[in-house]
Each structure stands twice: as C-alpha cells, then as structure tokens.
Amino acid sequence: MEAQAQPLLCTVDRTVHCRHVPVTGGVPADLAGCRWRGAACALKRSACLKVYATSSASGSPGPETEKPTLAGNTHKLLESTDGKSTNIFWHNNPAGKNERVKLLNQKGCVVWITGLSGSGKSTLACALSQELHNRGHLSYILDGDNLRHGLNRDLSFKPDDRAENIRQVAKLFADAGLICITSLISPYRRDRDACRYLLPRSSFIEVFLNVPLEVCEGRDPKGLYKLARDGKIKGFTGIDDPYEAPTNCEIVIGWHDGMCPSPKATADEVVFYMTKNGYLT
Ligand SMILES: Nc1ncnc2c1ncn2[C@@H]1O[C@H](COP(=O)(O)OS(=O)(=O)O)[C@@H](OP(=O)(O)O)[C@H]1O
C-alpha cells in the first residue's frame, strides 16, 4: 500500500541532502516554522524534494515511514526524488559527522587544487597528503589524470565533462571525515563553485597554483603543450581553451621573483591554514 502523502511537519530533526531537485507543488507553507531548518533553507534556495509523511490520523503508520531513533523518539523517513531516482529514502546514521570528527581529530573537507597543466597540482597533492599523514591525519587524493583512467574514463575535455563526477565523490569523502585533496585543472569557475556550494559551509578550501603559462609550458613534463602548439591536441587548457583563475579563493600560491615555492613549503602553507582554521585538531 502506498503511503498517503502529506506535507512533512516538525518530526524530523536531521537535515537531508536535497538541494538540487525541484519541489513538486512548491514549498509547503507549514514547513517554514518546523525544526527542519536546513532543508527549509535549501528548499527556498533552489528546489528539491517531494516530502511525504504517512498520516498517523489515518490509523496505519505506513510500512516504511516511521522508525525508532536511538533515543527512542520516532522520526519519519523522507522520501525524495533526486535526479532520475524515485522511491528512495534518506537514512540517518547515528554515528554521525560529529562522531567522525572526534574519532579522526579532523574535520572532513575538500582541498581543491586548481591550476594549469604543469603548474604542480599533483606534486602539491602528494606533498600535502604526506605532510598530513606525518601529522596523523587521513587524506585521499583525487587526481584528474588518475581518475580519467578509471571512474572518469568516459569523460572528454569538453566543458560539460570537465570536473563532473569529482564533485560528488569529493563530497562523499569529506562527509566520511577525510581530507579529500583534488588535483584537477578544473578550468571553469562555475564548476569549482558548484563543488563549494555542494558542501557544508567552510568545508571547501580552494588552492590556486598561480603559475604562469610560460612556466608550465617550459616544464611540459608530458610533452602535451608541444602537441597542443603543433595542433595535435585540440582544446588544450591555456592554449586554445580557457582557464578562469579564481577570484576569491582561500589560498593562492604565488610566483615570486621568478621563483616558485617548493612543494614542501606550499604543503606547509596549506597545513598552516588548515590548523589555523580548525580543520586539524
Ligand atoms: N585538452 C586538454 N586540456 C587539458 N589537459 C589535458 C587535455 N588533454 C589531456 N590532458 C591531460 O589531462 C589532465 C587534466 O585532467 P583534469 O581532469 O585535471 O582536467 S579538467 O579538470 O577536467 O580540466 C592533464 O593533466 P595535468 O597536466 O596533471 O593537469 C593533462 O595531462
């Protein structure tokens, strides 16, 4: 028997991840005053979620809609429609985010390293991961080149494909409590911002390797700039494809007097930022 759909009221005290799907029939007026404020904000901001709760007044609580919480209270499962999936439910985990923060002594986040090919993203990602490891912190690197051998092997370098899957994966890692280090050209501001806004506030640290094109091209460790200049690779970032530099990111690694700080010095700068801002405890 299908649950009878009614607007959800005040029975859920955990937020659900629901920012990106259109609300069917608009935001219920009575959602405004409920304790489910995170979701209410998200609903207002964009659009999301068909919310159902089985009517207890109708007698039967409904087969899948009420579950006891650990505290003995009941809360209702939320049915959501996200993308093409229907009849899916959000399950809360009692060993939640705060517990993971305490266990790991770190706040899960995404360190998003962006810059031209050859700017030193992969090198910094490894140096940073090593530095964090030395200090007893758990991190994981998502590297553009590596991901294109596996998870993202079906993606091209067209604008819609660049950086696509990474956002959701990075978000999952950060939610799991890891320091997720991404090393991606990610040339478009809107793609980087899309990940920033997908994450909880202050969980996204954008690091821009501001290395001039001539320097990257001079390094050309894979010979790709040469191929691009010879017209043998089309749409190469910096040559015949754009790179939109960040305008307001957390950390810019600058190029001073013709010198680039070493990978270790750069990693230390990122760790310093993370310590100062409470990511590492
Ligand atoms: N057309 C074109 N433009 C830019 N880069 C290219 C291209 N074709 C292949 N490569 C190689 O792919 C690596 C970049 O992959 P990313 O996933 O980081 O790129 S993106 O974020 O989707 O723009 C990049 O690796 P890095 O040099 O480590 O940046 C290149 O080796």
Ligand SMILES: Nc1ncnc2c1ncn2[C@@H]1O[C@H](COP(=O)(O)OP(=O)(O)O)[C@@H](O)[C@H]1O
């Ligand atoms: N801070 C640095 N100073 C000098 N050379 C660097 C620095 N970081 C990386 N490199 C060199 O630049 C080249 C490109 O580095 P890489 O990490 O592969 O860049 P990306 O991942 O951005 O393509 C490599 O040869 C690497 O040794």
